[in-house]
Amino acid sequence: MKSLISALILLCASWYSYAETVYLTSLDWPPYSGKSLSEQGASVAVAQAAFAAEGHTLVVEFYPWSRAVKSASTKDSKYVGYFPEYHYDTSEFVFSDPMGTGPLGLVQNVSAPISYSSVGDLAGKRIGVVQDYVNTKELDEMIASGSIKGEAVPSDVLNIKKVAAKRIDAAVIDSNVLKYLLKSDASLSGVQSKVAMHPTLLQDKQLFVAFRNDAQGQKWQQIYNAGLKKIDIPAIMAKHLN
Incomplete structure (x- = not known):
């Protein structure tokens, strides 16, 4: 019994040491995103669920759109991306899988x-x-x-x-x-x-997270895409859009 408890403690400690906080920017674009919305909007709820499915915590900070994009593109910024965005041709960002x-x-x-x-x-x-x-x-x-x-x-x-x-x-x-x-x-x-x-x-239009096109952005893109596969995107979106 003691060995089982010890194993569980080690597993929990390992999980918490792995868990990270990821920062993204967004804008007030209701009902998809907004500081005052329930769960901060439909798209934010999807993103929160996807990162949580991989054991991570998402913090979204809201700015006017131009600043949201610029803040996420700045090298060494704590923000690794911005959303919700439509797909477009760019070398600055890599896009997630569709999130609604x-x-x-x-x-x-x-x-x-x-x-x-x-x-x-x-x-x-x-x-x-x-x-x-x-x-x-x-x-x-x-x-x-x-x-x-x-x-x-x-x-x-x-x-x-x-x-x-x-x-x-x-x-x-x-x-x-x-x-x-x-x-x-x-x-x-x-x-x-x-x-x-x-x-x-x-x-x-499909919606995406645009991750900064560097090592950190690509790392979180892969984690996020894995999380998207584990959640019910249409159900989360419908809860907020309907």
Whole structure:
């Protein structure tokens, strides 16, 4: 009996010595992430569960998006990555396996709806985007070329207000984000009846953690991916999105 107890003590000591705390950055992007949300949002809940499945603790610190990305990219920073992010071409970061999806589309003014079935149909339109957000490759390329008149602002809330005021034709937004903001943001109380998602989505985007592309980032990418395989991602996401 004593030998069994000793073995258990050694096992526990070994586990705790192995357990680490990992730091990631994020932004207030409800219902996916946010300091004041239950479990800090759907995506954070997934990330917490994945790291916990591998015996580690996740600490998420929230910043404006540009700072969240920059903080995670800085060499020797305590942050090894940021999330939730869409996949894009980069040498600075390596991406995790998918950790859920988000339906990306356009919010439009209900009294001045736009007609489109593909991104090419948006040529010449004034489309709002959030500064430094990745959208879709085709849309971002058309904005960069000037084919679409992209107007960047710091937040989704500002884009919703601009659409409601008909200052732009539409704005890129995740439909879950739009639903959450229209319900919870007091500054949008007068526009709920003026805006709605266009029924045609741009893309059902996969969500990822972007880990810094160095030894530490790659180490945590592998640990995180192993943890994702042990949890029920759809169930965790649904709990927060529904």
